[in-house]
Amino acid sequence: MRVLLLGASGMVGGGALVECLEDDRVERVVALGRSSTGRTHPRLDEIVHRDLFDPRPIADRLGGLDACLYCLGVSSAGMSEAAYRRVTVELTEAILGAALEASPGLTICFVSGAGTDRDGASRMMWARVKGEAERYVLGLPTPAYVFRPGFIQPVKGVRSKTRMYRVLYAGLAPVVPLLRSVLPRALTTTEELGRAMLRVAVERPEQTTFEQRDIVELGRAI
Ligand SMILES: NC(=O)c1ccc[n+]([C@@H]2O[C@H](COP(=O)([O-])OP(=O)(O)OC[C@H]3O[C@@H](n4cnc5c(N)ncnc54)[C@H](OP(=O)(O)O)[C@@H]3O)[C@@H](O)[C@H]2O)c1
Numbered sequence: 001m002r003v004l005l006l007g008a009s010g011m012v013g014g015g016a017l018v019e020c021l022e023d024d025r026v027e028r029v030v031a032l033g034r035s036s037t038g039r040t041h042p043r044l045d046e047i048v049h050r051d052l053f054d055p056r057p058i059a060d061r062l063g064g065l066d067a068c069l070y071c072l073g074v075s076s077a078g079m080s081e082a083a084y085r086r087v088t089v090e091l092t093e094a095i096l097g098a099a100l101e102a103s104p105g106l107t108i109c110f111v112s113g114a115g116t117d118r119d120g121a122s123r124m125m126w127a128r129v130k131g132e133a134e135r136y137v138l139g140l141p142t143p144a145y146v147f148r149p150g151f152i153q154p155v156k157g158v159r160s161k162t163r164m165y166r167v168l169y170a171g172l173a174p175v176v177p178l179l180r181s182v183l184p185r186a187l188t189t190t191e192e193l194g195r196a197m198l199r200v201a202v203e204r205p206e207q208t209t210f211e212q213r214d215i216v217e218l219g220r221a222i
Contacts, residue, residue: 001202002028002064004099004106007071008046009035011152011160012111015190016069016197017044018156023198030065032058032095033072053091055098062102067201069194070096070110070137075162076126084126089133100142107143107204109197110134114150114212138208145200150212151187158190185213192219 003020007013008031020026021041031037032047032055049058052072070092076084092110100106110133117127118134134146153169153176160166179187196210196218210218 001025001066003030003198003201004062004065004068004103005029005031005071006033006068006095007073007111008037009033009161010071011154011158011165012073012149012190012193013069013071015152015154015156015158016071016194018158019191019194019198020069023195025202026198030061032062053094055095059098059102062099065099065103065106067107067109067198068096068099069197069201070108073111076129081125081129085129085132088129089136092133093136096137096140100140105142107201108137108140108145109201110137110144110146111193111197112146112148114148116146116148134209143204145197145208145210147193147197147210147215148212149188149193149215152193153187153189155189155191185216188212188215188219192216195219 003026005013005017008017017031017037020029021043028043030045030047034050034052036046036048047058047061074087096108112130112134115127116130116134118131120128120131122128137144137146154160160169193215196215199218
């Protein structure tokens with residue numbers, strides 16, 4: 001399987017990259033981002049392109065791909081609705097539009113978030129905007145899936161880019177095993193999320209939306 005990975009320089013995408021490189025079914029990872037991951041590996045191709053809103057200059061490098069793990073995204077904290085929508089919806093449309101043109105039939109695994117509102121009725125701006133992105137992804141003429149994690153613990157050396165989150169994750173790390181034993185489906189890890197997306201990309205199940213508990217089960221069952 002040849003995988004296109006978005007967001008590999010971030011926490012969720014960084015975790016997915018680790019799982020791709022550990023999985024023998026993944027023959028090639030094409031990591032597309034505006035920043036480098038800083039990693040090298042015989043099965044990793046990096047495309048660093050500053051303006052992903054205009055993927056035309058790199059479109060010819062997106063052919064022959066089987067699956068896309070879309071882990072690019074931002075927190076809505078401090079953002080206007082227009083600015084958050086631009087990254088969450090418009091950037092997704094630009095990138096997936098170009099990827100599908102070059103690789104028709106690409107299976108898409110899109111990282112959304114717990115509490116996303118696909119009906120557009122939520123009072124929370126981020127939930128409505130993420131919901132719009134989910135509608136776009138699930139409406140594409142290709143196998144498409146959305147993943148809605150809640151709390152994600154970074155593991156296997158993966159780090160958040162945000163200092164505040166790094167402090168939070170480090171502080172919580174000692175209690176994570178206890179939390180997981182008491183509430184096994186309350187939180188997931190970058191490892192489980194990466195594995196869950198790969199499993200879905202390979203198996204293409206009928207279910208198209210995966211909540212936290214589904215992610216934990218899919219990620220663990222490998
Ligand atoms: N972290 C969590 O606990 C959590 C929980 C639920 C859902 N999620 C969702 O998971 C997704 C990824 O979150 P994360 O924690 O991995 O975030 P992150 O560590 O901040 O990484 C974000 C990734 O998106 C890229 N990106 C952001 N804005 C971009 C832009 N305008 N153009 C190009 N690339 C851009 C970043 O690239 P640069 O490196 O170039 O900035 C980076 O690769 C988000 O959609 C988030 O809502 C996260």
